[in-house]
Amino acid sequence: MSLANWLTYIVEGKSVDSVSKARNDISLIGDTIGFQRLYIYRYVDSNEDDRALIARIDGITAGVSAGDMIVYQYPSYNSYRFELNFLHQLKKRGATVVLLIHDSELLRGNNIPEELNLLNQSDWLITHSKKMEQQFILMGVKTPMLTKPLFDYLIPDSISLDSSLDKSIVFAGNIQKSVFLSNWPSKTKIAAFGTKGEIQFSKQVSYGGTYQQEELLRRMPKNRFGIAWDDNLQQGGNYQNYTRYNAPHKVSLYLALGLPVIVWKNAAIAEWISKYQLGFAIDSLKEIDLLFESLSTDELLKLKKRVNKFSQLLRKGIFTRNALLQVERDSLFKEVEDSECQME
Numbered sequence: 001m002s003l004a005n006w007l008t009y010i011v012e013g014k015s016v017d018s019v020s021k022a023r024n025d026i027s028l029i030g031d032t033i034g035f036q037r038l039y040i041y042r043y044v045d046s047n048e049d050d051r052a053l054i055a056r057i058d059g060i061t062a063g064v065s066a067g068d069m070i071v072y073q074y075p076s077y078n079s080y081r082f083e084l085n086f087l088h089q090l091k092k093r094g095a096t097v098v099l100l101i102h103d104s105e106l107l108r109g110n111n112i113p114e115e116l117n118l119l120n121q122s123d124w125l126i127t128h129s130k131k132m133e134q135q136f137i138l139m140g141v142k143t144p145m146l147t148k149p150l151f152d153y154l155i156p157d158s159i160s161l162d163s164s165l166d167k168s169i170v171f172a173g174n175i176q177k178s179v180f181l182s183n184w185p186s187k188t189k190i191a192a193f194g195t196k197g198e199i200q201f202s203k204q205v206s207y208g209g210t211y212q213q214e215e216l217l218r219r220m221p222k223n224r225f226g227i228a229w230d231d232n233l234q235q236g237g238n239y240q241n242y243t244r245y246n247a248p249h250k251v252s253l254y255l256a257l258g259l260p261v262i263v264w265k266n267a268a269i270a271e272w273i274s275k276y277q278l279g280f281a282i283d284s285l286k287e288i289d290l291l292f293e294s295l296s297t298d299e300l301l302k303l304k305k306r307v308n309k310f311s312q313l314l315r316k317g318i319f320t321r322n323a324l325l326q327v328e329r330d331s332l333f334k335e336v337e338d339s340e341c342q343m344e
Contacts, residue, residue: 040076
């Protein structure tokens with residue numbers, strides 16, 4: 001039975017994207033329910049032999065005992081060689097290993113046998129959606145899974161909400177893979193935040209700049225709709241298809257700021273957005289003008305009030321906390337059931 005609970009903490013520099021924010025938030029939430037941290041530095045191990053690699057991993061996990069549970073934030077963005085050896089060393093020690101999925105190359109359409117091996121050798125997976133779980137099963141994953149449908153988004157209390165809602169849109173994210181900003185088909189105005197590069201915006205798109213996470217939270221308008229929309233790129237990158245399975249971190253950003261969201265109707269997150277009336281799921285961006293024309297002032301205010309209330313769940317870390325507690329409970333129950341089966 002589990003003696004202690006651990007959660008990996010990926011040590012990396014600050015960035016303007018959401019990679020470090022998502023991982024840091026999960027670690028902070030884990031702190032509040034007694035999870036201890038295992039610090040993993042991102043590094044290049046190509047010149048490190050197996051003996052040195054194992055010694056490094058044993059040093060990181062020196063405090064872990066048989067029966068402990070480790071929630072591993074995957075990927076760590078170290079090599080697959082590191083990830084697999086990390087798992088093997090913990091399993092040899094008699095620990096339970098849970099992969100908390102941030103991203104998956106398999107679901108992006110990349111054939112990575114090492115990832116499939118890692119998923120199958122883990123004891124549990126924490127996924128984004130039932131669609132993700134179903135797709136993993138089709139790919140040959142046999143590990144038990146549970147769903148965490150949204151990333152939480154911790155925000156300082158000083159970042160306040162707005163009670164009004166305009167018929168306009170804000171986008172925050174990777175502009176380079178957001179082709180729709182170049183051929184925006186709507187009369188509706190949109191403000192875009194992120195690294196612009198050489199992309200040319202449509203006339204209805206204004207550029208808000210690029211900022212570190214906390215400054216972005218202050219500068220983003222709080223009285224608009226947020227949009228999470230990925231396109232497949234001609235030069236490669238099956239981004240839209242990936243949204244059939246994942247929970248985009250930017251959706252959590254929008255909702256935590258009290259912004260109703262607009263998503264593709266075939267995205268995994270669309271079911272949640274529609275069920276709890278947190279925005280709208282559409283088939284095409286061309287639908288936005290008509291959608292906004294159909295919304296009355298009263299409907300806008302009710303929507304805004306509902307999303308503002310929902311934002312508190314993300315700000316408090318409810319989804320991560322529930323998933324960590326659930327996998328702890330389910331892991332314990334499974335140990336008892338397995339023990340009873342062995343006795344029969």
